[in-house]
Structure formats: C-alpha cells, structure tokens
Amino acid sequence: MRDPTLLLRRATRRAKSDVANKLVSMFLHELSRKMSQDWAIRVEGIEYGDLVRKWFNSQCPYCGRSLEDREAIIEHLDGMNRYRVGLHVPGNVLVACKDCNLKKRADDALKELSLADSGWASFLSHDGTRCATGCPTCGYWKGVWPEVTERKLRLSESVKRIRSFRREFPEFERALPHLRSTLPGLLTKLYSDCQRFAKDEIASLLERFNRISAAANLQPRGVSPGISRFQPLPHPLWDGVEAHRVNATSTRELHWSSAGHPEKIAHRASCWTSWIR
Numbered sequence: 001m002r003d004p005t006l007l008l009r010r011a012t013r014r015a016k017s018d019v020a021n022k023l024v025s026m027f028l029h030e031l032s033r034k035m036s037q038d039w040a041i042r043v044e045g046i047e048y049g050d051l052v053r054k055w056f057n058s059q060c061p062y063c064g065r066s067l068e069d070r071e072a073i074i075e076h077l078d079g080m081n082r083y084r085v086g087l088h089v090p091g092n093v094l095v096a097c098k099d100c101n102l103k104k105r106a107d108d109a110l111k112e113l114s115l116a117d118s119g120w121a122s123f124l125s126h127d128g129t130r131c132a133t134g135c136p137t138c139g140y141w142k143g144v145w146p147e148v149t150e151r152k153l154r155l156s157e158s159v160k161r162i163r164s165f166r167r168e169f170p171e172f173e174r175a176l177p178h179l180r181s182t183l184p185g186l187l188t189k190l191y192s193d194c195q196r197f198a199k200d201e202i203a204s205l206l207e208r209f210n211r212i213s214a215a216a217n218l219q220p221r222g223v224s225p226g227i228s229r230f231q232p233l234p235h236p237l238w239d240g241v242e243a244h245r246v247n248a249t250s251t252r253e254l255h256w257s258s259a260g261h262p263e264k265i266a267h268r269a270s271c272w273t274s275w276i277r
C-alpha cells in the first residue's frame with residue numbers, strides 16, 4: 001500500500017493547483033466564446049455534430065474503436081490547459097473513448113513536447129519505438145495493437161484523419177500559431193498568481209480565525225454547548241464577578257444575574273452579546 005502521508009500531502013498540494021487550473025480553463029472558455037462568436041459553424045450546432053460523425057463515424061478519433069459500446073467523453077484535441085492552450089471551438093472539440101482521453105492527459109500535462117508539436121499528435125506518436133522502456137503511453141498502445149507494424153500504421157492513420165478534419169476549420173487553423181506563441185506565458189503567469197493568491201488568502205484567513213478563536217477564549221464555561229470548552233481569561237473589570245446564564249432562549253438573548261457588581265455584569269453581558277452575534 002502507498003504511504004498515506006504522501007498521498008495526503010499530494011492531495012493538499014493538488015487542491016491549490018485545481019483552483020489555478022480552473023481559472024485557466026475559465027479564461028480559455030471565455031476566449032473560445034469571444035473568438036468563435038462570428039464563425040459560420042458552432043460546436044453545439046447540428047452541422048458540427050454531422051461533420052464530426054462524417055469524419056470519425058462514431059469511432060474514437062485516436063484508437064478507432066466504436067463509441068457505441070465504450071464510454072465516450074467530450075475531448076479537446078489541443079487540451080484546455082496552460083501548456084496546450086486548446087479552445088472549445090469547432091475543429092478542437094471531438095468525442096473520444098474515455099480510455100484514450102485519460103491516457104492523453106499525460107502528454108497534455110507536459111510543458112515541452114518532444115514527440116510532436118501538439119498534445120494529440122504526441123499522444124499518437126507513442127508507437128513503442130521512440131520512448132524509453134516502460135513508457136506508460138507506449139504500453140497503452142501496445143495493449144490496443146500488440147503487433148508493431150499494425151500499431152504504427154493505425155496510429156499514423158489517426159494522425160492523418162485528424163489533420164484532414166482540422167483543415168475543415170480554417171479560422172481555428174489560422175489562430176493556432178498565435179495562441180501557441182502567446183498564451184502559454186500569459187497563462188503560466190495567471191496560474192502562478194492564482195496559486196500565490198490562494199496561499200496568501202488562506203494564511204490571512206487562518207490568522208483571522210486564530211484571532212477570533214483567541215477572543216472566544218474569553219467566554220465562560222457553560223454559556224452554550226458550542227463554546228463551553230473555552231475558559232474565561234483574566235480581565236480587570238470581571239475580577240470577583242460570578243455571573244451565570246439564568247434564562248436564555250437563544251444565545252442572542254442572554255440574561256445575567258449576580259450577587260453583586262451590577263455595573264460589571266452589564267458590561268460583561270454586552271460583551272457576550274456582541275461576540276456571539
């Protein structure tokens with residue numbers, strides 16, 4: 001079994017990255033809307049669905065297996081992250097099998113690609129002859145096509161089919177070089193800023209929470225179940241005062257009584273009331 005401490009630490013780190021990645025994704029979706037608003041064809045339109053069906057015939061664009069008997073998922077050829085800077089626009093959105101979608105993420109997450117110039121082409125380049133032994137993506141394709149000649153042939157067919165499909169969308173093809181040259185730097189800055197913001201805000205909120213908790217320590221035992229564990233701290237006004245709650249229908253309606261020191265009791269009651277509001 002894997003070390004649970006390590007898993008917990010990783011999960012904690014990932015929580016912050018998830019916020020930053022979400023922001024990057026939101027930016028790319030917004031840019032997609034703005035860029036494609038005047039295009040003749042739309043992702044959600046019938047015409048686009050027909051084109052995707054024509055090109056891929058209800059098969060996964062990567063492995064070619066039928067999507068009718070496999071779990072299918074919306075796929076972006078160029079992944080929508082800070083490295084691949086893909087958009088949710090015609091020419092980049094497809095339907096793929098879930099297995100390919102999950103495996104392709106390994107290439108999409110790389111800052112620099114060595115096998116091809118895009119995440120999808122890189123994913124289809126793991127033919128088992130170009131990577132170090134033990135490459136998980138090469139292992140995936142070996143599982144789909146064990147025989148090397150067939151594997152290389154089928155992978156290169158998928159590359160050609162996707163390239164031809166892309167040519168149907170000249171607006172996106174024209175925009176791609178500019179997106180790839182400008183967005184990774186800008187989005188990496190957005191990602192780092194977001195992580196820094198999350199770290200600072202969490203630290204600041206923790207500090208505020210600690211201050212509030214320290215103030216709550218002034219409350220006496222037995223005021224209410226939620227705050228009963230706090231001990232009263234010394235205060236010059238309260239010395240010698242034994243106050244207790246005698247009649248309260250809610251924490252906002254406290255009534256206090258004491259054998260003496262009515263002015264101190266009044267002050268103290270107003271403090272309680274303001275703290276617990």
Ligand SMILES: [Zn+2]
Pocket residue numbers: 060061062063064065096097098099100101
């Ligand atoms: Zn597939």
Ligand SMILES: [Zn+2]
Pocket residue numbers: 125126127128130131132135136137138139
């Ligand atoms: Zn490989």
